[in-house]
Amino acid sequence: MWKNRAVQTLLIGAASTSVLIVVLIFLFLGKEAAPFALTPGLSALFDSKWIPVSFQRERFGILPLLSGSALVTLLAMLITIPFSVLGAIYIAELAKPLEREILKPFIEILASIPSVVLGFFGLVVLAPLVKSFFGLNTGLNALTGAILLSIMAIPTVISISEDALNSVPHVYKRASLALGASQLQTIFRVTVPAALPGIIAAVMLGVGRVIGETMAVMMVTGNAAIITANPLDPVRTMTATIAAEMGEVPFGSVHYQALFCIGVVLLLVTFGLNVIGQQVLRRYGMRQ
Amino acid sequence: MVDKKQALLLEDFDIEIVSRDLNFYYGDNQALFGISVGMPAKQVTALIGPSGCGKSTFLRTLNRMNDIIPGARVEGQVLISGKDIYQHGTDVVKLRRKVGMVFQKSNPFPKSIFENVAYGPRIHGTRDRQQLAAIVEKSLVRAGLWEEVKDRLNDNALGLSGGQQQRLCIARALAVDPQILLMDEPASALDPKSTARVEDLIGELRELYTIVIVTHNMQQAARVSDFTAFFYEGALVEFNATKLIFTNPKEKQTEDYITGRFG
Numbered sequence A: 001m002w003k004n005r006a007v008q009t010l011l012i013g014a015a016s017t018s019v020l021i022v023v024l025i026f027l028f029l030g031k032e033a034a035p036f037a038l039t040p041g042l043s044a045l046f047d048s049k050w051i052p053v054s055f056q057r058e059r060f061g062i063l064p065l066l067s068g069s070a071l072v073t074l075l076a077m078l079i080t081i082p083f084s085v086l087g088a089i090y091i092a093e094l095a096k097p098l099e100r101e102i103l104k105p106f107i108e109i110l111a112s113i114p115s116v117v118l119g120f121f122g123l124v125v126l127a128p129l130v131k132s133f134f135g136l137n138t139g140l141n142a143l144t145g146a147i148l149l150s151i152m153a154i155p156t157v158i159s160i161s162e163d164a165l166n167s168v169p170h171v172y173k174r175a176s177l178a179l180g181a182s183q184l185q186t187i188f189r190v191t192v193p194a195a196l197p198g199i200i201a202a203v204m205l206g207v208g209r210v211i212g213e214t215m216a217v218m219m220v221t222g223n224a225a226i227i228t229a230n231p232l233d234p235v236r237t238m239t240a241t242i243a244a245e246m247g248e249v250p251f252g253s254v255h256y257q258a259l260f261c262i263g264v265v266l267l268l269v270t271f272g273l274n275v276i277g278q279q280v281l282r283r284y285g286m287r288q
Numbered sequence B: 001m002v003d004k005k006q007a008l009l010l011e012d013f014d015i016e017i018v019s020r021d022l023n024f025y026y027g028d029n030q031a032l033f034g035i036s037v038g039m040p041a042k043q044v045t046a047l048i049g050p051s052g053c054g055k056s057t058f059l060r061t062l063n064r065m066n067d068i069i070p071g072a073r074v075e076g077q078v079l080i081s082g083k084d085i086y087q088h089g090t091d092v093v094k095l096r097r098k099v100g101m102v103f104q105k106s107n108p109f110p111k112s113i114f115e116n117v118a119y120g121p122r123i124h125g126t127r128d129r130q131q132l133a134a135i136v137e138k139s140l141v142r143a144g145l146w147e148e149v150k151d152r153l154n155d156n157a158l159g160l161s162g163g164q165q166q167r168l169c170i171a172r173a174l175a176v177d178p179q180i181l182l183m184d185e186p187a188s189a190l191d192p193k194s195t196a197r198v199e200d201l202i203g204e205l206r207e208l209y210t211i212v213i214v215t216h217n218m219q220q221a222a223r224v225s226d227f228t229a230f231f232y233e234g235a236l237v238e239f240n241a242t243k244l245i246f247t248n249p250k251e252k253q254t255e256d257y258i259t260g261r262f263g
C-alpha cells in the first residue's frame, strides 16, 4: 500500500529530524570550539581559574564553573526531591478533595512563572532572607540559587510524580488494605514502589530543568568563579557564564571558543545524565 | 466434600458471622435492606442472586472494605465472633487480618511471588527471613500453588497465568492467618480448568476457614457451598442449607431464580 509507505516515510522523517538536530547542534558547537583544542589546547580547560579577560594572562579553567554548576544542582536536588515526592504523595493519596482543588492550580501557576520573574523574587526577597538568616555579607550564593531553582523545579516534579502515583491501579491499594495494611503502609510499600519509574522520570526532568536554568541563577548566585563546596559561598555556573559573556566576546577569539567548549561540556553532561536516567528507569522498571 | 445427602441443619453449627438489620447506603442510594443472617463457622456459605443485587456490597461490609468508598454508610450490626465490627473504636487493621478477602479479578502486586505472599506478614511485623519463608511456603502449599512456583519464587508475580495469579492471591490472603475468607466471584475471570482448580481448593480450605463466596454461577454454588443465601434487589430472600435451597426452596423468587426463570 502506497499510503502505508507514505505514512511510514513521514514518521521516519519526523523521528530522524530530532536526531539530525541533535547531531547538528553537536557539530556546530564542536566546530566553534575546535580551534581551542589546538591553541591553547584542551588542557587549558582544567585550569583552576576562569579569567577570560586579563592584561597579564587569560585563563580558561572551567573547573570552577563545573563545580559551581554541580554545587547548585546538587543542593537544588537535595531540596527538590524530598519536597516534591512528599508533596506528590500528599496530593495524590492523602489530601481531601477540597485541598486538592486549592493546591493543584496553585502548583500549576507556580510552574508557569517566567524564570526572570522568579530571579527578581530571589534577588529582593530570598537573598536578603538568606543573608540575615546566616549572618552573611551577601545573600547571593549557591544556596540562594539552589532554593530558587527548587522553586522552579518542584511544581513540575510534583505534577509528574502525582500523575505516576494516580496511575497506580486501585486494585493494588485495595488488596493491600484488605490484608490489614494501614493507609501509610499501603502508600509506602505498594503505591510508591509501583509508581517509582514515573517518579524517577519526574526527578530526571527536574534535574534537567535545574542544570539548564540560566537567568535566575545568574541573578542570585553571586557570580564568583571559585571552586568551593560551601553552600554559602558565591559561585558561578556554566550556563550563567555563557549567558553573561557571550554578548560581549569578540567573535572567533579564544574566549569565544572557550565559551563554546563550556557548551560542549554542558551538552555532554546532560547527555550523560539522560543515559544514566534511562538505565535507572530500566532497572527499576524491570524490578516492578 | 460434605455429604449432602442429608441436608445440614443450621442449628448444628456455631455461628461465626452475624448481621443484624443491616442497611447499607452509597450516598443516597440504599443498596442493602435490613439483612439479618447468621453464617456458620468452618463452612462455605455462597451468596447468590442476579447481578446488582448487593452480593459484593454485603461481602464488603464483613471486612469493612466499604469504608474506603466515599459517601458509604452502614446501619445495623455485623458481629464477628460475637463482636460488633462497626462499634466505635474497632481496630480495622485487626479486623481485616482476621477476615481475609480475595477479589473477583486477581490482583497480585507487581512484585515477586515471594514478596506478594510475604507482604501481609511483613506489614504485621514479621521480619525474620526464615520465618517469612516458612509462612510463604505454608501459604502456597495451602493454596495449591507451591509445586508450580517453588523454583521461581523471585519471579514477578505478573508472569503467572490467570489461574495461578488467583491462587497466589488466595495464598497472600492465607499468609496473615485469617479466620474467615471472603471471596468475590474468585473464578469468574478464569477458564474452566482453572475454575475447577479453585473450586477444589475451596473444598480443601473449608476445613480450616469460614468461607463466604459470592458467585453468580449456581452450579458453582451447588458444588462448593454448604449454605446458600439468595439475595434479590438488596434484600436477603432466603438462607438455608445449599441442598434445601436447590431442592426445596421456600420462596417463589428463589425457585424462579434457581430454575433460571430470571437472572
Ligand SMILES: Nc1ncnc2c1ncn2[C@@H]1O[C@H](COP(=O)(O)OP(=O)(O)O)[C@@H](O)[C@H]1O
Pocket: B026, B031, B049, B050, B051, B052, B053, B054, B055, B056, B057, B058, B069
Ligand atoms: N462503589 C459504588 N458506588 C455506588 N454504588 C455502588 C457501588 N458499588 C455498587 N453499587 C451499587 O450497589 C448495588 C449493588 O451492587 P453490588 O453489591 O456490586 O451487586 P452484585 O455484587 O450483587 O452484582 C448496585 O445497584 C450497584 O450499582
Ligand SMILES: [Mg+2]
Pocket: B055, B056, B057, B184, B214
Ligand atoms: Mg459483585
